[in-house]
Amino acid sequence: MKKLTTFIVILVVVGTLFAAGTKEAKAEGAPITLEWWTWDPTMAEENQQIIANFERENPGVKIANTIVGTAEYWTKIRIQANQNKLPDVFTMSSGYIEEWAKEGLLYNLDSFVERDDTFDLFYQSIFDTNKAISNSDSYYAIPFALVTTVLYYNKDAFDRAGLAYPTDGWGWDDFRSAAKKLTIDKNGDGKIDQWGYWFYGRYAHVEPWIYANGGTLLDRSTMRFSPDKKAMDAMKMLTDLVLVDKVAPAPKDMSAFQQQDVFPQGVAAMWVDGSWFVDTFRKNVQHDMRWGIVRVPSGPSGSNTLTYGWPDSYALAPNTKHPEMAWKFARYVAGEGIGLDTYMAGKIPSAKKLATDPLFSDPNQQPGKDMDLLIEQAAGPMTTSYSMGWGEWRGYGGSEALGLNGTIDAIVNGLMSFDEAFRRSTESINAVLKRYYK
């Protein structure tokens, strides 16, 4: 009887395993349709080309691409998530990885990443940035592009002022000294026509200086807003550029400008922002102005080798019926199967073969060999201040007049003192963080 029972149990177990194996084999052999959601409508044609190539290389696989404009993407895909209908592969923002991973809405890619020698093909540093952003020990997204922050400078303005161009070795004093000499009233009407520098409370304008001074905004152990002295020093240095040194305009004086137009229109000679503006300047400025990029100057307490950078990624639905094929396609669109021409200039491919393509630092286009800096940054250490509720406490997009962004603007616009502004914002930012990290 005992033997019979053992035999039946073995039969059932083996049978189940066999059936499961057969089912998977059938699923892999049967036609597969993968849903792929992206947020960039300008990429419609390129996406179709990618799909055609992938389908040709993988007979029996169909890719259905849905492009949702950036403004509606997150609302729509959240509803998909709510309905348990996430697409197999979808574009993921660094700003949401932690929240989505905690909610169990992202496929854990650890086993795939380890099995497939992923870092032979992709930069591990970019994957690890994603892991750090997810506030976990796992990979929940495969990055396809990294963006970093750099100091843009107007070579023509530097030449006119007889100044040497900035270098990666610059510190705050070098920067301030140049900014003073570049702040010029050209026609003597008492109004500054060219400012040395331009910034406002925007994340990409402020955080690079904090990290290049070794500072942090969040206490990661408690997940509370607690800028350390190095961070406060960096923000004080920035606000003093407007209030004390008077080498940068207050944001209220630039309200008629789109923020990204101040530098290319020659109203400011230096500017720190995301590397993706390389593409904008190539298209809009062309050869009207000569410009270059370098690392953001190091602070007295830190080093600019630590880069403020974050990836755009693809994630897999946790309930995808075809995880193997979804992973294969995600790797394909993250770099394996695409060309450098599908990238906006200034976005650094996470695939090494694309990033090391000589055309990435095309000498015939500005800023020429300066583009090598972006590859160096991609391979080096990176950090961010992303957390759950980041958009709200930082003041981003529709809320950019509020949060920390609004706080810094209030200081440089003369609405509040530095200390008063940070006393108030620390309270309100922590009220946001307390909701997410109870």
Next chain:
Amino acid sequence: MARWHASVPVCKDKLMRHTPYRWHKPLTPWVFVLPTVVGLLAFKLLPIVSALYFSFTEWSLLGSPLFIKLANYRELVSSEVFVRIVRNTVQFSFVYVIGSMVFGLALAVLINVQTRGIAFFRAAIYLPVVTSAVAVGIVWNWMLGPTYGVINNLIEAMGMTPPYWLADMKLALNTVATVQVWKMSGYYMIIFLAGLQNINADVLDSARVDGANAIQSFFRITVPMMASTLFFVLTITIIDSFKNFELIYAMTKGGPQNASNTLVYDVYLNAFVYYRIGYASAIAYVLFIIVALMTIFNFYVRKHLVEGLD
């Protein structure tokens, strides 16, 4: 003849029994209104009722709503920012309603003349109404810009120091409300114009013969005779005054320091930027209560003041 007479009842009876509308059943009208009713239920009533439920929940759209009783409302009433936002909303509404009515009526009076080329002015004044609010916001941002803005340049040319229209906490909200008045006055002008043209010219002529000057005629004859129109415009301006999202988004994004943030903009921020659907629903219900109170006030005014004047 008798035969003819005899045939009449037969015909009538036949008609009664074989009416071409005999398919008409009491249920028939419902078939016609059904699409509208279903639409109203699905896209208006259901979301309104759902929002009431969501206002008692915490929900980021990702998981299931978590019922948290009155926590959202407690957070609202204890928030200094929210009190400020309510005050901003009422202030925006006040500036908009008064501004739109005064300018709309003034423009209507000015162009209520039959002269060559008047159609051009009517069209020109109406043009901002049909212009995208975002485009209006961007252009006004340029014009109000402190460094290169045409308005500030004019003020400077007159030897005065121009203010920071959108960066000054005391001015930002009123500036956006004024731009909204500029944009929409043409719409109310058309309604006022229709009201003005309904006034019997003989009444105004009689008043003139009796010695009334233009101001006396306007305040003692035109305005009272337009009481219904005024009330109608008052009602719709109050409703429109809460639709201020687009200009705020284009001009100030609620800043500086929430100085131009209103309930509608805050609903947008919480629902579609922060994904706090429950909290946004609670704000929406506060807005609903304010609008309801204003509507009740409107009907009170109509009942006690306007009907007497009609």
